[in-house]
Amino acid sequence: MDAITTKNGTIYFDDEAYYKLRLHLKENKYSKIFILVDENTAKHCLPEFRANMGGKFNFETIQINSGEINKNIETCMEVWQKLSQLDADRRSLLINLGGGVITDLGGFAASTFKRGIDFINVPTTLLAMVDASIGGKTGVDLGVLKNQIGVFNSPQMVLVVPDYLSTLDQRQLNSGFAEMMKHGLIASGSYWTSLKKVDSFENMDKLIYESLTIKNDIVMQDPEEKNLRKILNFGHTFGHAIESYSLEENNLPPLLHGEAIAIGMILEAFLSNRTMGLGMYQLEDIKSEFNKRFKKVDFTDDDVEKIVELLKFDKKNTRGSINFVVLKRIGDTIIDNKIPKELFHEAFSYYKD
Incomplete structure (x- = not known):
């Protein structure tokens, strides 16, 4: 290569x-x-x-x-x-x-x-x-x-x-694959389609190369995350809060980064559907693909409350506002979106169903 x-x-x-x-x-x-x-x-x-x-x-x-x-x-x-x-x-x-x-x-x-x-x-x-x-x-x-x-x-x-x-074991490989799937969701519908066909982690060189190319193209345009590079945070606002919470002493199992981000991408795809018109077919496609590859986590209402509370520490926040990356459609993103908080719990309900 x-x-x-x-x-x-x-x-x-x-x-x-x-x-x-x-x-x-x-x-x-x-x-x-x-x-x-x-x-x-x-x-x-x-x-x-x-x-x-x-x-x-x-x-x-x-x-x-x-x-x-x-x-x-x-x-x-x-x-x-x-x-x-x-x-x-x-x-x-x-x-x-x-x-x-x-x-x-x-x-x-x-x-x-x-x-x-x-x-x-x-x-x-x-x-x-x-x-x-x-x-x-x-x-x-x-x-x-x-x-x-x-x-x-x-x-x-x-x-x-x-x-x-x-x-690496299968769990670690899946964790990394979640970030590759993110690259498809934020930048390339055709790459997302290619990733959906992956059923083993052999001969991954070309897909790794494409993920690196996508990320590098974004970083080259915005090295210090002032604007465009923020799209790489899709799934990470909720995902980082979930990952952090899972590392605390509670009933949740400690999650790997990609496992938490996969959940975050389902939640933030739901927010995209409710606020930016991401089509229901694409929302269901995203949820289905992540649920195929990652075991569902059982969040209690108390877990959800504490995870939502952790959102205030997200690095993308400005002046106390929680900023999300959302999808208009697969491969097309919008940054710095302020989402009504009442949708946060709805997103978890969608994930649980």
Whole structure:
């Protein structure tokens, strides 16, 4: 697959990715090279990564605990302290080898250590490949509130090697696939149709490439989310609140990002139908496709009340107003919509039916 040029770097694929990384390391002569991993990527991905680097470079490994619950400032401080203990300087490089938690947190740690060192993302989950590792968003959560602390800063390059997907279970693959489905809903009806036909996660290269192209085209036009880039938040206003709530102590199971966003997209498609005229056929199509792939979550009335309360912390809010991305039709979005609150509970009722 051809490389994709981003605003501040390049996305490389498969064997070319490793070649370009080796070349980059030789040309830049970094003082030290660090690899950030969690216990899963340390076991399943790091050996393959090292093997493909040919043993020609010295790497220091920094390991953190996996999971969204560890994407916080305390873990970030651990990374900063380890970098300092290992004599990292401003000419050092951090390679983030892992999923969205690793690329988000690692990018933020690198962007702020000694006022910024270079970093490179090597996503190993489907979610990170198609979403988290590109676009320059870095950051950590504030308690259970998603991505409240962070900066925009782009990696030197992103290496997408779909072979790493073989290390994932079905649930993780589904989570990433939800973001791909979002790309179809917000930007391309034909891509949405193609994704509906997917019944296994083998030979995903072309679809991953199309998702990356869609997201990159949007980010290139609006790098800091002033306008167009907000469409990438479809499903995320409710989805982030649901994900945050599921991480608290309650009766809900902890949800992966894509699982929560899938619910959010059903809810926000319902709001689109009620406020912007998204056709009932397309609304039912969206609900049906997500329900095929994701187990339905049983929300109590108390759960719904608490999730709605969390909406006030959404990053897209302005002057106390909750802003939604809605669909006029599949592939056509409108940003910054203020939805009547009485529709929130109706949306959950629609999801439950």
